[in-house]
Amino acid sequence: MARLWNFSAGPAVMPEEVLRQVQEELLDWHGAGCGIMEMSHRGKEFGSVIAQAEADLRELMVVPANYKVLFLQGGATQQFAQIPMNLLGERSADYVVSGSWSKKAIKEAERLVGKTRVRCVASGGSSGFSAFPDLVQANLDPEAAYLHVCTNETIDGVEVHDLSVLPAGKVPLVADMSSHILSRPVDVSRFGLIYAGAQKNIGPSGLVLVVVREDLLGKAWPQTPSVMDYAVMAENGSMLNTPATLSIYIAGLVFQWLKRQGGLKAMEAVNIEKARLLYACIEASNGFYRSPVDKAWRSRMNVPFTLVRPELDAAFLAEAKAAGLLALKGHASVGGMRASIYNAMPLAGVQALVQFMNDFAARNA
Numbered sequence: 164m165a166r167l168w169n170f171s172a173g174p175a176v177m178p179e180e181v182l183r184q185v186q187e188e189l190l191d192w193h194g195a196g197c198g199i200m201e202m203s204h205r206g207k208e209f210g211s212v213i214a215q216a217e218a219d220l221r222e223l224m225v226v227p228a229n230y231k232v233l234f235l236q237g238g239a240t241q242q243f244a245q246i247p248m249n250l251l252g253e254r255s256a257d258y259v260v261s262g263s264w265s266k267k268a269i270k271e272a273e274r275l276v277g278k279t280r281v282r283c284v285a286s287g288g289s290s291g292f293s294a295f296p297d298l299v300q301a302n303l304d305p306e307a308a309y310l311h312v313c314t315n316e317t318i319d320g321v322e323v324h325d326l327s328v329l330p331a332g333k334v335p336l337v338a339d340m341s342s343h344i345l346s347r348p349v350d351v352s353r354f355g356l357i358y359a360g361a362q363k364n365i366g367p368s369g370l371v372l373v374v375v376r377e378d379l380l381g382k383a384w385p386q387t388p389s390v391m392d393y394a395v396m397a398e399n400g401s402m403l404n405t406p407a408t409l410s411i412y413i414a415g416l417v418f419q420w421l422k423r424q425g426g427l428k429a430m431e432a433v434n435i436e437k438a439r440l441l442y443a444c445i446e447a448s449n450g451f452y453r454s455p456v457d458k459a460w461r462s463r464m465n466v467p468f469t470l471v472r473p474e475l476d477a478a479f480l481a482e483a484k485a486a487g488l489l490a491l492k493g494h495a496s497v498g499g500m501r502a503s504i505y506n507a508m509p510l511a512g513v514q515a516l517v518q519f520m521n522d523f524a525a526r527n528a
């Protein structure tokens with residue numbers, strides 16, 4: 164069976180070139196006589212894999228020297244708890260709620276320290292998360308331990324395109340970039356900590372990437388489990404215990420693939436074109452399709468949309484699948500459709516989706 168165009172929000176499409184390389188190396192990595200997932204993480208072979216992955220990521224994202232790169236486990240959800248454990252100390256933190264994931268992040272912090280030390284300083288909830296909330300009006304705490312944001316809301320399709328709207332002053336900016344990391348260049352130096360679960364735009368699940376400024380290390384609560392303490396993990400090169408070796412290896416291959424594509428500036432150009440095509444199709448449909456997100460905040464990675472008549476949803480999904488287009492069903496909490504068009508989705512896949520959407524609208528309008 165052929166590979167179809169896969170619009171899954173995550174775990175998501177991988178570059179075919181990378182999958183073929185994995186397939187080729189799976190049984191015998193570079194003549195070692197066994198595959199990478201079958202060998203010790205303490206050996207020189209895996210040591211070279213993780214070192215190369217870190218070097219390539221640093222090059223792609225232009226990570227300054229005073230930041231640590233950590234390859235951790237537990238997904239972005241575990242970071243929702245790990246961030247307060249490591250950064251909050253005895254203080255409180257500010258959170259911006261811009262959609263489903265930042266809502267989960269604030270809830271998890273509240274579980275640990277209660278609502279008084281976790282302040283929601285701005286929420287897009289009143290507009291149904293159709294835009295990122297205005298931070299100019301927000302009552303930010305200049306003494307907060309950190310300000311937490313989600314720069315691309317995977318479920319709601321809200322993306323911060325101009326990251327300079329996020330205040331990067333004395334209070335460290337902490338960003339969940341799970342679903343748009345590596346889709347564009349980012350000025351890492353404006354952030355205290357960036358984190359991302361791998362299964363959207365990096366590689367297989369089981370890996371979460373944390374890029375953290377060194378001066379934020381060593382402040383964890385004393386009772387923090389050692390595998391959750393950034394400083395301990397940094398001291399041990401992300402290998403206090405066995406890391407997600409296969410996921411790290413594959414992420415490393417994705418980093419090399421990104422370099423071959425020309426890096427993040429080149430990826431951004433393709434991503435802009437893919438998103439432009441898809442939103443233009445929605446806009447030109449005379450209301451047959453509708454985006455719930457305000458134009459300025461429409462995500463380039465996750466494109467939720469609804470059909471004018473929800474009773475057409477099932478036919479849309481069935482016919483899309485028959486046309487070779489997978490996983491377009493929207494998240495259960497918002498309904499409708501969602502097309503995730505991450506780095507690994509080629510322009511041709513979006514063109515196929517747009518053609519199908521135009522045909523479907525013509526037949527059902």
Ligand SMILES: *Cc1c(COP(=O)(O)O)cnc(C)c1O
Nearest residue numbers: 238239240264317339341342360
């Ligand atoms: C998917 C996602 C998460 C949760 O990731 P897990 O790896 O399942 O914990 C958190 N934040 C964002 C923005 C996401 O897209």
